[in-house]
Amino acid sequence: xxxxxxxxxxxxxxxxxxxxxxxxxxxxxxxxxxxxxxxxxxxxxxxxxxxxxxxxxxxxxxxxxxxxxxxxxxxxxxxxxxxxxxxxxxxxxxxxxxxxxxxxxxxxxxxxxxxxxxxxxxxxxxxxxxxxxxxxxxxxxxxxxxxxxxxxxxxxxxxxxxxxxxxxxxxxxxxxxxxxxxxxxxxxxxxxxxxxxxxxxxxxxxxxxxxxxxxxxxxxxxxxxxxxxxxxxxxxxxxxxxxxxxxxxxxxxxxxxxxxxxxxxxxxxxxxxxxxxxxxxxxxxxxxxxxxxxxxxxxxxxxxxxxxxxxxxxxxxxxxxxxxxxxxxxxxxxxxxxxxxxxxxxxxxxxxxxxxxxxxxxxxxxxxxxxx
Numbered sequence: 396x397x398x399x400x401x402x403x404x405x406x407x408x409x410x411x412x413x414x415x416x417x418x419x420x421x422x423x424x425x426x427x428x429x430x431x432x433x434x435x436x437x438x439x440x441x442x443x444x445x446x447x448x449x450x451x452x453x454x455x456x457x458x459x460x461x462x463x464x465x466x467x468x469x470x471x472x473x474x475x476x477x478x479x480x481x482x483x484x485x486x487x488x489x490x491x492x493x494x495x496x497x498x499x500x501x502x503x504x505x506x507x508x509x510x511x512x513x514x515x516x517x518x519x520x521x522x523x524x525x526x527x528x529x530x531x532x533x534x535x536x537x538x539x540x541x542x543x544x545x546x547x548x549x550x551x552x553x554x555x556x557x558x559x560x561x562x563x564x565x566x567x568x569x570x571x572x573x574x575x576x577x578x579x580x581x582x583x584x585x586x587x588x589x590x591x592x593x594x595x596x597x598x599x600x601x602x603x604x605x606x607x608x609x610x611x612x613x614x615x616x617x618x619x620x621x622x623x624x625x626x627x628x629x630x631x632x633x634x635x636x637x638x639x640x641x642x643x644x645x646x647x648x649x650x651x652x653x654x655x656x657x658x659x660x661x662x663x664x665x666x667x668x669x670x671x672x673x674x675x676x677x678x679x680x681x682x683x684x685x686x687x688x689x690x691x692x693x694x695x696x697x698x699x700x701x702x703x704x705x706x707x708x709x710x711x712x713x714x715x716x717x718x719x720x721x722x723x724x725x726x727x728x729x730x731x732x733x734x735x736x737x738x739x740x741x742x743x744x745x746x747x748x749x750x751x752x753x754x755x756x757x758x759x760x761x762x763x764x765x766x767x
Contacts, residue, residue, distance in 0.1 A: 431724070438725050443565045446728075447572035449735055450479065453615040455608060458577050472577030476570050483566060486646060493640040507672045565728075603746045610742050615735060617702055622652040625694050632686045633666065638673060648687065652694070653731045655714050659691040708759040709737055 434441055454475050461471040497504075576583075584604055588597045630645020638644065644666055651658030663684045670680035700708070717737045721729035737757060744754030 435724055439561075439565075442725055442728060443568035444572065445732060445736070446565070446569040447576060449615060449732070450569060450573040451576035452608060452612050453619065454479075454573070454577060454612075456612050456616070469578040472574055475577065476574040479573075480566075480570055490643055490646060493643045497640065497643070504668070504672050508668060511671050511677075607739075607742050607746060611739055614703065614738050618653070618699070618735075621694060621699055621702065622649045624698075625649060625652050625690055628690045629662075629666075629687055632690070633683055636670075636683050636686075638666070638669060638683050640669075644669075648690075650731065652691070653734060654718060655695070655709075655734060656711070657715075657718060657730075659688070659695075663687050663691075709734070709741065710757055710759055713737060713757050 454472075457475060458468050458471045462468050584601065587604065588601055591597045591600055626645040626647075626649030629648035630641050633644045634641035644662075647665065648662050651662045654661075666687050667680070667684035670683045671677065674680040714734060714737065717733040718730050721733040721736065723729075725732070741754050741757040744750035744757065
């Protein structure tokens, strides 16, 4: 009798659970959409906060190591943040002149590039000119009496001043917030552990948090050092070859390498353009981008896998999707943050059983031994 009653109540319970799961899915979808909208429209708030947390995660092992040696966390955090500020300020000051000169010379570089490539693009240029002539004739024939109104855009100086003010504000908020995060030590961890009742849950939560922090900080700090080494190699090669503004291209290579695949391609194209304009022959101009490409291949295929291992290697499809999403959301800064955020998501998912499938999707394909 009890068995038959259980058999009748089980389908009813399953049928009652389906609407609840559907409602939960709908609410979760609405929450994700609203969250994305909040990230998009509140970029000026979220961007420095995310940067501050990433900087704090990167420097937290150093602060903790110094604390074990008797140096208080507020003192070491202040010193590290101050050194970070000095580094950013020094790089910005040194590169401000070359960047301004490059922006001013952009039209001249474009004309020189067209002249140097005129032999290669002869047939294509005639096709493009014919297309422009057809378009102008069509517009004149369809709308002969319509006057075009061109809205004046702000000048390059005013736009640069506005962007510089925005970047300065973002950096200031990032440094101050990261200082507070580093100086607070383990306060956030203690607050989080206090939310659990059982001692076993407290220990498990604390172990997961420290594991995640250690892996993420190791990844971010190691990648930052590797990218710095790549920037030094690219900058030295450009300097030895006689390319102007070698320091600028070294720093650009280090920053762009935070964008896997896409960043190195952008850097190679930029260095190639400047090389074509600078050197007399195309053979000489090809040396700098070829060396750049060789350094990136060496870094991506040998150095980074050897140092970091394969555990935090990411799926190429997930990387491209993340870069496209975050660049649409926060522009170039979002594109630079895409891969670190993806690594954080993968590490979190790997530490929770319910999110293991997502972590497996974000990871690269497993290398398995062949069956014998």
